[in-house]
Amino acid sequence: MKKTLAVALALALTATACGSSDEQDDKSEFAENGTFVYAIPADPGELDPANAVLGATNTVLAFAYDTLVYSDADGKIVSGLAEKWEAQADKVTFTLRKGVTCADKSPVTPQTVADSMNYLSDPKNKAALLGVLIPAGMTATADEAAGTVTLATKDPNPFLLESMTAVYVVCGEGLKDRSILKDKTSGTGMYPLFTSVANDHYAFKARADYAWGPGGAKHEAGMPAAVQLKVVKDESTAANMMTTGELNGAQFTGADRKRVEAIPGVRKGSAPDGIGEFFFHQGDGRAAAENKVRGALVRALDLNELRAIASGGDPVPATRLISLAPDPCRGDSVTGNTPPADPGTAATLLDETGWKAGTDGVRTKGGEKLKLRVAYQTSAGPGVQAGMEYIAQKWKALGVETELVGSADAKYADSLFKDGDWDMAWVPLGLSLPTQLVGYLSGPGPDEQGSNFAHIRNPGYEQLTAEAAKKVGASGCEQWTNAEAALVENVDVVPVLRPTQLVASKNAMLEVIGGVVRPTSVRMLKN
Template sequence: MRNTGAAAVLGALCLFAAACGGTAGTRSGETADGGTFTFAISSDPGVLDPAMGVLSVTNTVLSFAYDTLVHYGPDGKMLPGLAEKWDVTPDAVTFTLRKGVTCSDGSALTPADVAANVNHIADPATKSPVYGVLVPVGMKAEADDAAGTVTLSTPKPFSFILESAPLMFVVCGKGLKDRSALAHGTSGSGPYKLVEAVPSDHYTFQVREDYVWGPGGATTKEPGQPAKVVLKVVPNEQTAANLLISGGLNGAIVYGADRARLEALPGIGKMVLSAGNGQFFYHQGDDRPAKDPAVRRALTQAIDLKELAGIASSGTGRPATGLVLEPRPCQGDTVTGHVPAFDASAASAALDAAGWKAGPDGVRAKDGRKLTLRLLYATTKGAGVQAAAEYLAAAWKKAGVDVTLNGVIDTKLSESLNVTQDWDVVWLPIGVTLPSQLVGFLSGPAAPKGANFAHLANERYEKLVAEAVLKPGEEGCRLWLESESALFEAADLVPAVETTVLVATKNATFGLMAGLFSPTSIRLTEAG
């Protein structure tokens, strides 16, 4: 996989899988027909072309206007979407499309349209950041308009060939002919059409009253379905919370201090959902101290991960059980018993054994070189991440390490990871729904030539993945789970916590799955 900007993709996928699944809200009255549903998004979504939609907020916006071939059900199983049925083989899946599906411009959706989307993303000239992440490397699509089918295939067996489909938005109509129109517009078969885009302020969608092909046959004709949806850009969570309380919003996702305030209020619908994992990576480049596995394990032993988890999540997290979030295809705990346990004395002894001896100033050195770590983290991820970085620095300084904190905004984080490589440890959230989506970041060519930003070279992980990707079902899952544990045992990355968010609502209910809205599930209610 080529380098697509690890920080951007991993940070985005963290929230792409945020709100893993469920229905938020409580009914406070009768359904209210024909109204407007207003939801807060934390930043502007940028370019709205699904082939370039790597940011989580972008995919939130896109989920109103675009459909996918299939959808995740509450139990993780596939539900019909644009496809009414499908046939899976180890290296291909053939979808039979529903009849009567139309694009927002009135044109009929065809198998050729679906194939064009996949092949556009897979075209090297597109430089799509979702290629190799949401669309598997080497995938191609072939349409049979007469039969009403489209076949997605890979050069060799791929264990999640079907499970990749719920994350591929399908462009149709005029947008296929002129993708420049997708910069600030939509051209999809989804239940809503974008009618107004005011960057950094709001995005307004109008319902499609003829929409009858949603998940499991859902329509937009149900009582309480809003006629309009307004996604309002509200960067400040306190402002979002205040708007929600006053009735200026029907929904918002809250991470920080205002979460407790909203949870205590009557009349606010509440659901706690997973928002990705909090963990840190060690840079294993040739000139880095963490290239030595003994140093990585010692540094990990110096950290009380339970205490770190509470700090990073402000006490609202859950124990990390793996890198893949629900609805995960492979169930199991890959973390417990596979991460070096907290033992400060053992950490100190291990660093001594590795040749890093404490000097007069308390800082360890080896061959005249001090043990220094530059700890990189994003300042835009909330107070918990800042506090987690400070905790890590304090624990490592106690162990004799000279630590420099380097907090930067998201764009600078991506530059530091991929271009300047000016870091030794990075706190980087991850949240994906398929383990295959991470392979290019955890193995292969190192940055800046590839997406392997931490220069990982875990032979056991690579061997297990090479076997797992060829095997579907339980056999493949066993290998995928073992591959994650291999990373933790080598302290290549250290999972600290599964963070959660509060989805807060007022006078509305709605469903979320794999971080995406289920627009046909939105119901407005009269104020109670």
Template sequence: MKKTAPVAALATLSLLATACGGTSDGPSGKAAEGGTFSFALSADPGVLDPAMGVLGVTNTTLSLAYDTLVANSPEGKILPGLAEKWDVKPDRVTFTLRKNVTCSDGSKLTPSDVAENVNHIADPATKSPVYGVLVPVGMKAEADDAAGTVTLSTPQPFSFILESSTLMFVVCGKGLKDRSSIAHATSGSGPYTLTEAVPSDHYTFKLREDYAWGPNGAATKGSGMPEKVVLRVVPNEQTAANMLISGDLNGAIIYGADRKRLEATPGMGKATMSAGNGQFFYHQGDDRPAKDPAIRKALTQAVNLPELAGIASSGTGRPVTGLVGDPKPCQGDGVTGHVPAFDPAAASAALDAAGWKAGADGVRVKDGKRLSLRLLYVTTKGASTQAANEYLAATWKKIGVDVTLNGVIDTKLSESLNATQDWDVVWLPIGVTLPTQLVGFLSGPAAPKGANFAHLANERYEKLVAEAVTKPGEEGCKLWTESESALYDAADLVPVVENTVLVAQRNATFTVQAGLFVPTSIRMTEAG
């Protein structure tokens, strides 16, 4: 089957790992009319063209100003968005658009506008980093303006052709005619319009009072909708927490140590959200120790995964059931029973049997070569990630492995994984919403020629994926779950924990789902 995604899109997968939907213990109080809703972004969103954005905070920002054809409910049910209905076939989906949708410049949204968005991303000249991740490889769009429909099709059956539309932001109006104009501005049909952009400081949005075509027909007429939304760039979580407590912010996503402090603050609304998985991959290149499945299994058996999960998540994680985040299109558990159990004695015995004997300094040696691993991780994900990797290194040293920690910043991750290939194990948080988004990274041509950064060659996974992608609904989900299990059975990668974050709310309530605002959910409340 045709593989997905350019190598550069790997950064998209890692950086899209962000908050998904959850249940809120929100602040109570009467709705406060008008006003300004202020939310902290952990980094500057960068380029705002939806075809070029790769950061999680970019999509959070864009979700205020842009709509999608369909949306997800918190339970994973597909809801009407710009499209009021749809007809799904194995290799195509035809959407009938709502007739009352207008762009922020007053122009009417047409099926041709939607088609141009999809085809622009799919055009190789665009070099869009979201192609193959948010827009399936080979997808094309055809519009029928007279009938009010747009059809998205793929070269072969694609099991999530409808679900893939939940993350495709639709540009319209002036921005569609001049994409350069939306590098630092917006041109969408969403409920808010960007009115001021000060990079690395703040982004201000103004409410569109005529908006009435959100998910399931949601509108901006409701009581408590803020007239303005200000996204403030606050990289330091402690600073963001202080601003929440003082009332200078209405919302923020908190990953680290300040979470407990905010949860204990009176009047602070809080939601616990899924935030992607913590997991590690083994490099299976020809010259790497983990090429041997016995080595991978032994290394995995040596790790107390529940203990590692607690360290990696600071005790706030959940048991992991698969690679795809909420809202999950498939509800199966592919992890339980498929990851080697904790057994340090068995791990040592397996290394002995594989010919790796302890040397004078305790490090195992085979044919004159030391058993050495370079452990790669990102340093910008907080103290818990650092502690988790230090734990892995200490664990493997106990069974005679020489481990070197290699911490890098986000921008160096893709280079280290794909270009220099200077790693043997990588701790890689990934946040995706469809299993198809991972296929090109878990199979196919190996880096640097392809996106398969770990040099995986799991024939069972590839066979199951080739069948799963052609099957819709529950039939396809069973195969997708089984395909993931094949990876764990072979110890190609080791799922550790489903991370969670705190979405703190002060004098406001709102929903964040799959890293995106549900903008019509934002409500200001009177100070308590």
């Protein structure tokens, strides 16, 4: 679905997997009744969890809402509103904790949870999470006597349990009237939203009765009494505020990263920031529809050099196609499967496919030049732009003309999904489950109302994912990993790097999982 890809791209811009700003052993004393001030890079906009796709929105919601289960930093599923669960191929039954209440003190019952989930799965409500984290046709059934909620799907869904780590449960007043959720919160979280000023700040106050966080987390020494999320759209401004002590924490990806790392007393950690990878358009009439052409284009590049350039100096290799927590299948599907750098073989492959170099060095076939339109997001930063310029330089030496087209996010998404006006695209797909990849890497393309924007046809991938889909959770990970490897070997997708963000904090400790601060991890420290 086109909406699904747009959501995935939005998530990819700001989401991370996991990271902590407390990388060293800490012997500092906790400070009590403090206020934790954290920077978010954009205004969250509408606060209804049904439409939460931006990282800034999910950061706000994480303080005010809970999920049925959580993922820890290693991808292990731990308790949330549910204290235990039983997963099968087409359903998951959750046993809820007793004594959970909404911020308005109303009880949270199995029917509360069922109503919250059924709202998301009802197509008439047009929830952005439908088709991304909520499978089409999913139903939620409450059993008040047993204290359970059962989520069932029409087709097997091997990672339904894991999907619930990112689906916030609405309760109380907001469940009765969703309209109030545009600028208010109505959840079970530790920090209900207290006041807000759009494009400036969002303020929260702690609940003293909270005792149902991840793994049973409750109030402990050093947890802040209040939280303020400040909208700071410029990283240089955030770096200045870290220096002066106006912020206790922020995440950095750009040129200010090293400056922040040098601030006295700052705590440093890193968090993965999506996957940097590129795709070739394999539609009818496209030069890259032929495997030898794709192989030649990749062999013309040194992926280690590209990785160093595009990452801005933090070249962590990509080893799989999934980047965000819970990331349940952590096998290596990339190493050894990408074509090695070999310009001589690259030239030979293009010769074999009929793309011959002319007197001007440019390759042609049937009177047509080998010219590729390379698309990327300008929001990806100067490193990615420099990486695209590196690619253009190497392909020019091979006899390929390139046109680099950097676009803002919305126009870039339209190019992939609507216009199809590209030949190679740098796509930062930020996904958390192998099942979320299937629609993008197989099946119908955008011209047939599908999401396979690169028009990939890989029988090995299709067979392996069909086999893996019949298994529950991690039991199918071998097939999922082998399926990804089939794509990489066939040069259907070229994973390059796993960029990171700096998670910085001062006078505080925190952990980032799934792209957001985990509220129960925050501890205030004495100066």
